Each structure stands twice: as C-alpha cells, then as structure tokens.
Amino acid sequence: MSFSVVRSELRQNETRTDELLAQLATRQSVDDALCREVDEILNASSAQISQLERLAASEPQTSREHVVQRHKEIMEEHQLQLRSLVAKLTQDQQRRQLLSSVKAEAEAYRSGSGSGGHTEAAEAEYMLHERGRIDNSLNMTDRILAQAYETRDEFDRQTSVLANVQRRVFQSASQVPGINVLISKINTRRKRDSLILSAIVTACFLMLWFFA
Template structure:
C-alpha cells in the first residue's frame, strides 16, 4: 500500500517536472521572440521619419504583436508559477531524507529559472514601453512643430497677400492723382492759351495801346538800369570809404 502510494507520488512529481520543463521551453522560445520583437520595434521606430504616414500599418502591427506576445508570456509564467507551487507542496509532504533534499534542489533550480524568465520578461517589456512612450512623445512634439510651421507659413502668405493688395491700392490711387493732375494742367494750359489769344487780339485792335505799353515797359527797364547803377556806385563808394 505504502509502496503503491510512493509510486503514485513519484509519478505525480515526474508529471509536474515534465509540465515545468515544457512550460520553461515554451517560455524560453517566447522570450527570444519577444526580445527580437523589441529590437525590431526599436529599429522600426528609428527608421520612421516624423510626419511619415506610410508605416502606420506596420507600427500598428508591431504594437499588436507586442501586446499579444506579452499576454502569452504572462500566461506561461503564471502557469509555470502554479506548477512550481504544486512542486513545493509536494516536497512539503515528504519527510526529511536524501530524496527530499534532491527534490528541493530540483525545485530550487526550477524556481531560479522562473525568476530569471520573469526578470527578463519584465525588463524587455519595460524597455519597449519606455521606448514607445518616448517615441510617441517625440512624435507628438514633431507634429506640433509641423503644425506650427504650417500655420506660420499660412500667416506669412496671408500677410504677403495683404501687402500686395495694399500696394495695388496705393498704385491705383497714385495713378488716379496723376490723371487728375494731367487734366488740371491741360485745363490751365487751355485757359492760358485763351488769355494769350485775347491779349493778342486786344493788342491788334488797339495799336496805340500796344505802343504805349511797350514805351512804359522800356521806361521801366531804363529806370531799373539807372537805379541799379546808382546802387552799385553807392556800394563802391562805401567799400572805398571802409577800406580807407
């Protein structure tokens, strides 16, 4: 009876070890793939340029693969933890002997493997999340900068357009002023021509008046010359007096 019970317990232990080794192998393969995904994820983000919309589908696929693989590894680690707990319960039911010492050594080795896998998984996951958060933040900053540049460029175009409109308006005003001035000068020219024609007609009609006007003009010129000579003589005399 005791021998049969011992055989059942031994078979149970072997089943637990097989489950542990199988889960460890599956977890190890998943962790290798997960680590490669982290490397490819970083490389993909570095090759993607800000504002480039073409790799959005690949980015979405990478994020989906990351979430899926992380969930699968967490499930494997949880199952492996349960198996380790069952193995621990098994060893506690045994007495203190050489066999239990060997089992405890085996259990400790499985626990160390579980701890290493958990540490590696958490480290890789944290690195990917940190890198993704940093890239998302940088992407948001780049998008804000691009939006600001586009807005500034549009404002510049609007200001330039307004400047051109004001320049056109000023040119139109200057042209209008020039045309008005031209018309005014033309009117003055016509008025002066009319006055000149009337004066000529008046002089032709009254020759005596024309001659009298000419004599008056000649007398004015003569008086001006005499006054100029007198003033010049006075200035010369004053200069001579001042020099002596």
C-alpha cells in the first residue's frame, strides 16, 4: 500500500475521531460505547502511523517526515482530549451524585424537624453541622500531616547527629597514638575470656553429666 493511500485512510480516522469526541463532549456522563469506539480508531491510527513511518523510511523525504510527525501530534491531541473528557464527565457525575445525596439528607432532616417557620432554621442548622464536620476532618488531616513531617525531620536530625558523632569518634581514635593497638588488645582479651568461660561451662556440664 502506498504512502498516499495509507495517509488518506488515516485522515478519515482522524475526522471520525473528531466527530466522536464532539459527541462525547455533549454527554452528561461517560459513554462507554463511544469511548470504546474512539479507542479502537486510535489504535488503528497508531498502526497506520507506524506503516507511514516504514514507508517514509524506505524512501526518505523531508516532507514525508513532517507529515508523519504531524499525524503523531494529532493522535496525541486526540488521546489527551479523550482522557480529559472522561475525567471531566466522571467528575461532573460524581458531583451531581454528591449534591443529590446532600439534598436528600437535607430534605430528610427538614422533614424530621417540622415545617413552617422551623424549616429554614433546621436547614441552616444542618448546613452548619455539615460544615463543622468537614472543618474538623480537615483540621485533623492537617494535624496528622504536621506530626508526620515533624517525625520525619526528627529522624533526619538524629541520623545526622549520629553520623557526625561516629565520624568524630573515628577521627579522634585515629589521632591518638597507639589507640588501634589498644583496641586490638582489648578485643583479643575479650575473645580469650570468652573462650576460658566457655571451657569452664563445658567442663562443669561434663562433670555433672559424668557424675549424674
């Protein structure tokens, strides 16, 4: 298949994608069927772009390279537009559901609080209660985050202090004449004492076992 034929089919897919995205933008919620159709066309467009790249490579021309690059940009724009529309429609749908839920709760609360002059007062009280609950949740979140940051900073500070102390100890030890020899003798003596203690314990165990 020639370069021009593949490009013609690709442009048809791009036009169809524009039409479907325009339809999706008019929806009140995510249309799964439209989204699937757009995905299928985008996959076909991606395959066609790969085919154009191979044809352009077989007959290198600067104009063809520009054409392929432009089709890539159009496909990326379509992918971004699809993701944006889906995110927006999902957010709008969730917002409507939340408002509907709040309205239902307000209606239930208002019905339970009587009618007439008490209706507005009950609704205002309910809204103040909800606002207070949200404020408390936000304040609690802020406190938790602040404590987490303080704990992290304290760990970092302690780690830095321990590293400095360890570095200074090693530096001081290296500057004292004979310190390495002294430390070696101490370690040797500890090992010797450990061996003697182990031998004594073993001998006692053997004596107890022998005379038992």
